[in-house]
Amino acid sequence: MNEARLYIRLLETSIRSQLQYRASFLTGVAGQFLVTAMEMIGILALFHRFGTLQGWTLGQVALFYGTISVAFAIGDALGTGFDRMAALVRGGDFDRILLRPRTSVVQILGQELALRRIGRLAQGLIVLGAAVWILEPAWGPAEIALLVLTVAGGAALFLGLFVVQGALTFWTTESLEAVNAFSYGGVTAGQYPITIYEDWFRRFFTFVVPLACVSYLPLTLVLGVEDVLGLPAWMRASAPLAGPAFLAAALGFWSLGVRHYQSTGS
Amino acid sequence: MSQIVVESLTKVFRIAERRAGLRGALAGLVRRRNREVRALDGVCFQVGRGELVGYIGPNGAGKSTTVKVLSGILVPTSGTCEVDGRIPWRDRRAHVRNLGVVFGQRTQLWWDLPVVESFELLRDLYAIPADRFRAVGDELTRRLDLGGLLNVPVRQLSLGQRMRCDLAAALLHEPGVLFLDEPTIGLDAASKLAMREVVRTINREQGVTVILTTHDMDDIESLCQRVLVVAEGKILCDGSLASLRRTVSSERHLIVDLAEGISWNGLDGLPAREVEVAGGRVRLGFDPENVAAAELIGRLTARYPVRDLLVENPPIEEVIAKLYAGGKA
Numbered sequence: 243m244n245e246a247r248l249y250i251r252l253l254e255t256s257i258r259s260q261l262q263y264r265a266s267f268l269t270g271v272a273g274q275f276l277v278t279a280m281e282m283i284g285i286l287a288l289f290h291r292f293g294t295l296q297g298w299t300l301g302q303v304a305l306f307y308g309t310i311s312v313a314f315a316i317g318d319a320l321g322t323g324f325d326r327m328a329a330l331v332r333g334g335d336f337d338r339i340l341l342r343p344r345t346s347v348v349q350i351l352g353q354e355l356a357l358r359r360i361g362r363l364a365q366g367l368i369v370l371g372a373a374v375w376i377l378e379p380a381w382g383p384a385e386i387a388l389l390v391l392t393v394a395g396g397a398a399l400f401l402g403l404f405v406v407q408g409a410l411t412f413w414t415t416e417s418l419e420a421v422n423a424f425s426y427g428g429v430t431a432g433q434y435p436i437t438i439y440e441d442w443f444r445r446f447f448t449f450v451v452p453l454a455c456v457s458y459l460p461l462t463l464v465l466g467v468e469d470v471l472g473l474p475a476w477m478r479a480s481a482p483l484a485g486p487a488f489l490a491a492a493l494g495f496w497s498l499g500v501r502h503y504q505s506t507g508s
Numbered sequence: 509m510s511q512i513v514v515e516s517l518t519k520v521f522r523i524a525e526r527r528a529g530l531r532g533a534l535a536g537l538v539r540r541r542n543r544e545v546r547a548l549d550g551v552c553f554q555v556g557r558g559e560l561v562g563y564i565g566p567n568g569a570g571k572s573t574t575v576k577v578l579s580g581i582l583v584p585t586s587g588t589c590e591v592d593g594r595i596p597w598r599d600r601r602a603h604v605r606n607l608g609v610v611f612g613q614r615t616q617l618w619w620d621l622p623v624v625e626s627f628e629l630l631r632d633l634y635a636i637p638a639d640r641f642r643a644v645g646d647e648l649t650r651r652l653d654l655g656g657l658l659n660v661p662v663r664q665l666s667l668g669q670r671m672r673c674d675l676a677a678a679l680l681h682e683p684g685v686l687f688l689d690e691p692t693i694g695l696d697a698a699s700k701l702a703m704r705e706v707v708r709t710i711n712r713e714q715g716v717t718v719i720l721t722t723h724d725m726d727d728i729e730s731l732c733q734r735v736l737v738v739a740e741g742k743i744l745c746d747g748s749l750a751s752l753r754r755t756v757s758s759e760r761h762l763i764v765d766l767a768e769g770i771s772w773n774g775l776d777g778l779p780a781r782e783v784e785v786a787g788g789r790v791r792l793g794f795d796p797e798n799v800a801a802a803e804l805i806g807r808l809t810a811r812y813p814v815r816d817l818l819v820e821n822p823p824i825e826e827v828i829a830k831l832y833a834g835g836k837a
Binding site for chain 1: 601605611618
C-alpha cells in the first residue's frame with residue numbers, strides 16, 4: 243500500500259471514529275456554519291452602512307472572502323492532525339507514530355480529517371456563489387482555472403501554517419496559540435483585499451506568509467481590475483504557487499523538528 | 509555476532525524549569541531557565557540474536573530512554589547504537605519494520621474501533637501480505653485467547669484484555685526484535701501468565717530477540733536468561749540472575765520451623781545472622797563459603813528441636829534492592 247492509499251485508509255478510519263459520536267459531529271458542523279455566517283452578516287451590515295470598501299464592491303469583497311474561506315476550510319480540515327500535535331506529544335502518542343514504518347507526515351495528516359469543517363466549507367462556497375451571482379462575470383476557462391489554482395494554493399499555504407505550528411511543539415510542548423495569529427488571523431485578514439491594509443502588514447502577508455499571493459494578486463486578475471501594486475499579469479497568475487512553496491518549506495522545518503523530538507517520560 | 513550493539517550511549521535532556529506562582533510563570537515566559545538531566549550516561553551492552561534480556565532499574569534510571577533510543581524515537585546526545593547493522597534514528601523506517609514495541613502504559617490500538625480493525629490498519633501500515641496476516645493473526649488469537657475480543661471497541665476492554673491485544677498488535681508483522689516496556693504492569697495473574705507464555709514461545713520457537721523492562725521480578729525470573737541492571741543512566745550489572753546474586757552477596761537463607769513449644773533464644777554462636785524471627789519460624793542468613801548448609805543444620809538441630817527446614821536463595825527483590833543501593837553509594 244503506497245502512501246497515498248494509506249492516507250485515504252487512515253482518513254476512512256478517522257471519519258468512522260468521528261461518526262461514532264454523532265451528536266458531537268452534528269453540533270460541530272452547525273457551530274462552524276453559524277460562526278462564519280455571523281461574520282458574513284457583519285460584513286453585509288458594514289456594506290449596507292458604507293456602500294463600498296475603499297472602492298471595492300460587495301461582489302468583489304465576497305469573492306475575496308469566499309476564496310480564502312474555502313481555502314482555509316480545506317487546509318484546516320487536512321491539517322487538523324498538526325493542530326493537535328501538542329496533545330500528541332504530551333500524551334506520548336507521537337512515539338507510536340515514529341514506531342511505524344511510514345513517514346510521520348502521512349500519519350499525522352491521516353490522524354484526522356475534521357469533518358465538522360464542512361460547515362465552514364459550505365459557507366465559503368455559498369459566499370463564492372453569491373459573489374458570482376452579484377458580479378455576473380464573463381469568465382473564460384483561464385479565469386476559472388486561476389480561481390481554482392488560487393484556492394488550491396491557499397489551502398496549501400494554510401496547511402503549511404499548521405505544519406509549522408505542529409513542528410514548533412518539538413521545541414516546546416506548550417500550546418502555541420501564537421501561530422494562530424497567522425492561520426486564523428490570516429484568514430480574517432485575507433478576507434479583504436490586501437490593499438486596504440498598511441504597508442508593513444501587506445509586506446508581511448506577501449513575503450513572509452504569502453497570503454496576498456493566494457488572494458489579492460491572482461484575484462485582481464480574475465476580476466480584471468487594476469493591481470495598485472503594479473505587478474505584471476504573469477507574476478499575479480503564478481503567485482498562487484507560493485502556497486505549495488510555503489508548504490514545502492514548512493515540511494522541511496518539520497523534518498528538522500522530528501530530529502529534535504524529546505519524547506516524554508515513561 | 510551481536511544483533512544489538514550499544515556503545516557509550518548518552519542522552520541529556522534539557523528541561524525548562526518552572527517557577528512557582530503566577531509571578532514565576534510570567535518570568536518564565538521572558539527568560540527560560542534550563543536544567544540538564546542526564547538520562548543515559550555512557551551505556552554499553554550487546555545483545556545476541558535470539559536472546560531474552562531483562563532490563564531493570566529503579567524509576568528514572570533510564571530504562572525507557574534506552575528503549576526509545578533503540579527504537580529510533582529519540583536521537584542520543586552522543587554514543588551510538590546499531591540494530592542489525594542499522595542506526596535506528598537514521599534509518600528509522602527500515603529499522604522499525606523489523607521491530608515490535610509494547611508500552612505497558614499506553615496502547616497502540618485505535619481507541620474507538622474494534623480490535624480487529626486496529627489489526628487491519630496495522631496490516632496496511634506494515635504492508636503485511638494477506639496470507640501472513642491471516643496465519644499470524646489466527647495463531648496469536650489462539651495463543652492469547654483473543655477470539656471473543658476482536659469485535660469489541662478497544663475502549664471497552666479491561667486492562668488485561670487490552671494488553672493481550674497490544675502484544676498481538678506488536679507481533680503481527682513478525683518482527684525479529686521485540687521491546688517490552690513494563691508489559692505486565694497492573695495485570696491480573698492470569699493475564700501475566702498468558703503474556704509470559706507467548707513471549708517465551710516466540711523467543712524460543714521463532715528466535716525473536718526480546719528486551720524486557722519491568723519492575724516485576726517474577727517476569728525476570730520466569731523469562732530472562734540474562735539481566736542488565738541500570739541505575740542513574742549507567743549499567744551496574746550484566747549477567748545471569750545467579751551471577752547477579754553472587755555480585756551482591758552469596759548469602760543463602762535457612763528457614764527453620766521450631767518444634768512445638770520451643771522458643772528461639774538467639775544464635776548462640778551459630779555462624780549465621782537472624783533475618784527474621786516470627787513465632788516458631790526463624791529465617792537465618794548464612795554464607796555457604798563460610799559454613800556448609802549441612803554443617804549449619806547439624807549445629808542448629810543439636811541445640812533446638814526442629815520440626816522442618818528449608819534452604820533457599822533470598823528473594824530476587826532483595827538482591828535488586830541491594831544492588832540499587834550499592835550503585836548509588
